[in-house]
Amino acid sequence: MAIATVNPATGETLKTFDALNAGEIEDHLVRADQAFQEHRTTSFGYRKERMLAAADLLDADQDGIARTMTTEMGKPLAQARAEAAKCAKTMRWYAHHAEELLADEHPDPADVSDSGAIRAVVRYRPLGPVLAVMPWNFPLWQVVRFAAPALMAGNTGLLKHASNVPQTALYLEELFRRAGFPEGCFQTLLIGSGAVEDILRDPRVVAATLTGSEPAGRAVASTAGDEVKKTVLELGGSDPFIVLPSADLDKAVRVGVTARVQNNGQSCIAAKRFLVHQDVHDAFAERFTARMAALTVGDPMDEHTDIGPLSSEQGRSDLEELVDDAVHRGATALCGGRRPPEHGAGWFYEPTVLSGITDGMRIHREEAFGPVATLYRVADLDEAVRLANDTPFGLGSNAWTRDPDEQQRLARDVQAGGVFFNGMTASHPGIPFGGVKRSGYGRELSGHGIREFCNMTTLWYGPED
Template identity: 45%
Template sequence: MSMQSINPVNGEVIKTYKEDAEEVVAKKIEQAQAAWGPWRNSIFKERAVLLNNTAAVLRKRQQKLAELMALEMGKPLQAGLDEIEKCAAVCEYYAENGEKYLKDEMIATEATRSFVTYKPLGVVLAVMPWNFPFWQAFRFIAPGLMAGNCGLLKHSSNVTGCALAIEEVLLAAGFPEHVFQTLVIGSKAVQKVIENPIVKAVTLTGSTQAGMKVAQQAAALLKKSVLELGGSDPYLVLEDANLDYAAGICAESRLINNGQSCIAAKRFILVESIAEEFIKLFKAKMSAKRTGDPFAKNTQLGPMSRKDLRDELHQQVLDTIAAGAECILGGEIPEFPGDHAFYTPTILTGIKKGMPAYTEELFGPVALVIKVKNTEEAIRVANDSLFGLGAAVFTKDEVKGEQIASHQLHAGSCFVNALVKSDPRLPFGGIKQSGYGRELGVFGIREFVNIKTVYVR
């Protein structure tokens, strides 16, 4: 069995990789278990040094790694450079804070001493997607390794080069051999890995369907899982919003990573009184984004990561138009040489309940506009979704915006007058079909540890 990395700019095969045989995977898992013995007994200061070393290696290889992302999944070069910097930052964050977050906590009881201590679980499997091939992995790697776990990475097959580069970075930083390993396997081999008794937990970032499958497999064996899944994030633009500012943030969020982000803005819910003016500004800002070769310095939008995903997105657009929506920008496959995966920035208006785009996640540069009468209806429509990853509200009244974000929007991350994003300092994750559990912050590092009670009398 083999897997291929294909350049989404022209459809050419970059490299073919031989898939790890079943016995190779089993050996890697055994090696991880052997490595975990001494690794779990290492002290936090040793782990912190290695994470800081990792940050340094990432920055040293930043250009090369950004070029690899541009080649394998079409990420514009500057976006790739920014992604590597974010990975370095999360390593430094947990190097600085990990020991504090996992420090024993004394609790007063009738015992002589009673406390909670945090101990690593062991070998943890990470199933990661292609859209942020380094960041998605490192937001698991940094807290996971700092906590004393060992990691196995099953990455998306189209970014196998990135997956292997991650292992190389950690080895170059001085991590012991087999503390972190990449498994070169397809999705069909994941269940066998989960079933291995050595593997104690699994984390997945990906589609809701993939998350449900992995969650069922893990639950059948009573293994812990954390899932960060799809999203159809609503951005509410209220009648008192700064429209030019809001339109700029909304366009940036919708088109980030070529429109392929779980927490990208996808549904734009506009109060009727400002809808016409906002749409005019929004259309201009969406149209201004420069599409082209991800290696070119002035490119802001590259291709989608795979042609089949682009075609699937286009069909969703066509189906939604057929159901009565109006396309006021894009909605077509652009002319580019080669067997490419480009798609034009697109805006669909008149989105209503019952249309495909109302309930489905559109994972690409397509914005969905929904007009409502007032703030109350905007909140109701925002929450009328199977997903609950992120949400944002735009208003000049910060008190009102905070009240809506904290009390009325149903999502894991709610922002006011800002683009929804992940941050090493803040917990990240969703509710409903956007998953469960949290990554990042203090909550992320405590997901894969044994929260153990110790009672002495």
């Protein structure tokens, strides 16, 4: 895939970039390793000052970088601004909390005395240069939620971003440099996916994190496993949105629409499968479909647009195939199900609601990456749980019930990295984020995220002679 900015609203190629050659990649690896030797010894106060400077710069740049993101991958401009603001917030969160999150731990001397120690200490030390392979759908946020904790922990970062967001990728390197981080602390590698394996096998690269597709995750995990290197993977999702009779139905409908179409429906943690109890199914379906059909599809730079184009022509084709397969096998499109005829240029797709989904349809098992919701009628809580788990993925989940017993059952039995009750699934710097099953492993954000790329070192002190 060419490294290029292609406007998905028009299909126009705006700017192309040459991939780094072998010598240039080597230069980046040298700088990352040299920068780590310096950066790992700096104080939390030093890193905090620079991370806060990066947040301030990002706030000042918000409109410009938002327009770059919208141009490169098509998200509505207001959502792009919100993404930039969230990144600045997360930088500040880690700037203020990293030192306490990575503070030395001191086991009770009485609990370790039988080891012969007079005391023991657990210390979190940085690992080294970490390779981040990141996707296009949240081109700023996906990177910052890795970079902020990694840099605050004392690591250095090498970013292999998606090939369709090169200008956003280059902006991130420039941002951290402008904030005062030493040369080489955070670098963007303009490379194709074929160059990833050799970089990950380089002994100077100590670990990797990837957010993206399941095949990409398998490839990185396989290479890292062969090299015995740590990885964190956040892959696909097919999140359930469970609605039970005690739910606030109007709120569930309103939030459900946003949860499905945020980022033009291109989010791993977007609600995708709506599992609605038979007692409220018809009322939910009617209101939900009406709201989906009323959304405005159009120019993502227009402040009144709800849904912009999909990021690529291939992405739209993949989504169409899932919808067409479902309809061919008996599903009903309550709204949408086609390319909007008034948008001939660009990779637009109508907000769509499909009902009558069966397990023989591809969309029942595969992730629909676009503004397409699948609607299921469930008889009871048991069926809701069964269908929620009837997927190879387990990233997020959403449940609407005010019954404490039902909440406890769902918290216990839904196979996902998170269960959000009566509110939209979201990521936040203070809450761990990640999945199970084929949605990946490891956690980002919170204290768990910053410790993923640390050496948890045991310091053992014996009695002095």
